[in-house]
Structures are given as C-alpha cells and as structure tokens.
Amino acid sequence: MIRTCLAIWVLTAFLGTVPGTPQTAAPQPGLASSTQAPATPASIQETNDAFVQKISRQIAGHEQEPAGKVFKNIQNLKTTPAGRLLLIMNRGYSQALGVTCTYCHAEQDFSSDEKRPKRAAREMATMHRSINDQLSKMQNLDPNPQGHFINCSTCHRGAVDPLSSDR
Numbered sequence: 640m641i642r643t644c645l646a647i648w649v650l651t652a653f654l655g656t657v658p659g660t661p662q663t664a665a666p667q668p669g670l671a672s673s674t675q676a677p678a679t680p681a682s683i684q685e686t687n688d689a690f691v692q693k694i695s696r697q698i699a700g701h702e703q704e705p706a707g708k709v710f711k712n713i714q715n716l717k718t719t720p721a722g723r724l725l726l727i728m729n730r731g732y733s734q735a736l737g738v739t740c741t742y743c744h745a746e747q748d749f750s751s752d753e754k755r756p757k758r759a760a761r762e763m764a765t766m767h768r769s770i771n772d773q774l775s776k777m778q779n780l781d782p783n784p785q786g787h788f789i790n791c792s793t794c795h796r797g798a799v800d801p802l803s804s805d806r
C-alpha cells in the first residue's frame with residue numbers, strides 16, 4: 640500500500656508537471672553588453688539538463704537502485720529509483736518553480752541541506768502528500784479513474800512564490 644502510494648506520488652510529481660509559464664527574468668537594459676545573459680526558461684532548462692547529465696554519469700549503472708541507497712541524504716524519496724529522482728528534480732521540482740538546481744542545492748554538494756529552499760521543499764513535499772491523501776478520501780468528487788492529485792506545479796506554475804501577482 641505504501642509502495643503503491645509512493646509510486647503514484649512519484650508518477651504525479653513527475654507527469655503532472657506542465658511546462659507552465661516559467662518565471663522570466665525581465666530583460667535588463669544594462670546587461671546587453673555584459674557576459675552574463677539574462678536567464679530565460681530555455682537557458683534555465685539547459686543549465687538543469689547539464690546538472691542532470693553530470694550526476695547521471697556519476698551514478699551510471701545504479702539508475703534503478705533506490706535513491707536512498709545511491710544518494711547520501713534522502714529523507715522522503717528513499718525508494719524512488721535514483722534515475723527517476725533526477726527526472727523529478729528536473730521536470731518536477733525545478734520546472735514547477737522556474738529555477739535552476741542551485742536555487743535549492745549547494746553546487747559543490749547536492750546532499751547538503753544548507754540552503755533554506757531545499758529544506759522548504761521537503762516540507763512542501765510533505766504538505767503535497769497530505770493534500771493528496773485528503774483528496775483520495777473525498778466522497779463527492781466526480782470519479783476519475785486516475786484519481787485526484789495535485790503536484791508542485793498545481794500551485795507554483797513556474798514561480799517560486801505562487802502568491803506573487805506577476806506571473
């Protein structure tokens with residue numbers, strides 16, 4: 640049962656992610672001559688894909704093993720296959736918030752919990768799971784064979800702050 644729930648959760652965390660409307664940094668006039676180009680959804684995705692490729696090489700051959708075994712500091716997604724955890728991080732977490740991996744992770748040590756947003760993301764994962772638990776118990780929803788689920792992008796839709804008006 641727990642296994643099934645986890646599998647479903649993992650599936651929705653990943654599949655439910657719509658390539659929403661990622662937050663775009665407003666082009667800054669003074670930046671044109673600078674070497675650092677403003678972040679666009681495409682450049683953010685490129686950065687994230689590069690991180691995923693780098694880590695995928697490091698765990699090569701262990702993609703199907705549980706993330707809790709392959710990585711150092713997994714608390715929620717222990718039984719998720721390591722390769723799938725990277726997909727969730729990329730297409731789930733990062734895309735839902737419109738950020739690069741280093742918004743949550745220390746670049747030199749992804750297992751570190753030093754960044755507040757990473758710790759917040761764990762609390763968010765717990766909240767999102769409890770909302771899904773409650774949804775699954777509701778009696779008066781129109782039945783859906785797939786069930787009723789929310790995921791990170793249900794609220795965030797490409798923005799760090801779902802409450803901000805400029806998205």
Ligand code: HEC
Pocket residue numbers: 687688690691694710711712713714715716717725728729732733736738739740741742743744749750751756757758760761
């Ligand atoms: C919104 C915050 C957030 C973003 C963005 C994010 N992550 Fe994570 N990441 C987490 C959290 C939280 C965990 C711990 C999950 C757990 O405890 O189950 C984690 C764990 C990991 C781990 C395991 C590290 C270890 O050794 O314990 C890897 C690898 C990882 N993420 C890669 C990535 C990559 C690659 C990206 C970008 C494509 C990314 N993450 C983007 C929040 C984030």
Ligand code: HEC
Pocket residue numbers: 732736756757759760763764767789790791792793794795799800801802
């Ligand atoms: C029910 C709506 C909802 C869902 C679902 C949700 N969030 Fe959030 N999230 C919020 C709200 C609201 C805030 C607080 C925004 C604020 O006031 O700063 C927030 C804040 C955050 C922050 C802190 C950002 C910062 O820098 O302060 C992170 C990180 C985050 N969410 C990640 C996630 C991840 C990852 C998921 C999916 C596992 C998720 N959220 C699912 C509503 C949601």
